[in-house]
Amino acid sequence: MKHLGRAAALVGLVLSLWLVWRDDPRAVLGALRAAGGGLVLAALAHVLPMIANACDWRSLIRGANRPGLGKMLHLVWVRESINSMLPVARIGGEVVSFRMLRGWGVRPSTAVGSLIVDMQLTVISQLMFTMVGIGFLFAHAQSGALRLAGQLAWGIVALTPLLLLFALVQHANPFQRVTRALNHMTSGKLATLVGQSAQIDQSIKLIWRRRAVVLRYLFFWQPLQCVATSLEIWLALYFLGARVSFVEAIVIESLIQAISSAAFFVPGGLGVQEGAFIVIGGALGLDPATCLALAAARRIRDLLMFVPGLIAWQFSESSVARPAQRVERRARADLAEHRSSVGDGSRR
Secondary structure, eight states: HHHHHHHHHHHHHHHHHHOOOOOOOOHHHHHHHHHTTHHOOOOOOOOHHHHHHHHHHTTOOOOOTOOOOOHHHHHHHHHHHHHHHHTTTTTHHHHHHHHHHHHOOOOOOHHHHHHHHHHHHHHHHHHEEEEHHHHHHHHHHHHHHHHHHHHHHHHHHHHHHHHHHHHHHGSHHHHHHHHHHHHHHTTTTHHHHHHHHHHHHHHHHHHHHHHHHHHHHHIIIIIHHHHHHHHHHHHHHTTTTTTHHHHHHHHHHHHHHHHHTTTTTTTGGGTTTHHHHHHHHHTTTOOOHHHHHHHHHHHHHIIIIHHHHHHHHHHHHHHHHHHHHHHHHHHHHHHHHHHHHHHHHOOO
């Protein structure tokens, strides 16, 4: 998987460069130069959807050790940085997030349950926003864009069963069933994990039963997050000299997110994202040079926001590891002391 991700990243990078070279590179660079520091402002605006994401994810966690908003914002930052910049098929960030939550004292079942339900609700809300974007293209775009809207609509139809799967999965005890089957296959060697998997299933069920939290996630925090991310698109286009409505910016963002998620195996959506900006932007009347400049603005955001996020992740790993190392050293010292006392007693 790691080698596949690297190969996909290389192919995507070559495709991105080819797209820029195929159009007028000077026009793209000229647009970026004219936008100047405005693109930095558009990139920094990404803090707003990160805050919304931190709030909705935090609402899924209960218990005395629930992290504060600052820690959840840090967690969102690290997770996005890993999933966006590294060849981890967009799951590496979740693994790191689990480790950080455990380091902060959150129960394993609670941490895993919040991560799974967060992914479920994100996929559901993303499908909803994609349908909104497709509806806008059908209603307002030129006839040339109807083919794109139709293809995206068929994609949504094909993915719709996921909505039913996510709606029913909390009743199926999937972790407990899989672990129990593995336990039988290994002659009972995984018996201790059956209880843990049952706790994860129970944690997922408890979150879904908090209907007010789920509805607030889907119909307040996620729309707020989408609007805040669309603000990045609108600001970038404004500084690039393209005047689009905020609704059109929301449409671009919703469809870009859908296409980028479908290409999850390509690190950072290299090449895929650039092509998507050209197709979707062209459907809304933007010229290819502006679309590529907008894609470059998204890459500038990644560099400004997510490279520091990777550095912050390394500091977080060391801070989480230090307490564990202290506990391990203390346990070894206690064990050595116990063995020494036992040895002294036997000699006496």
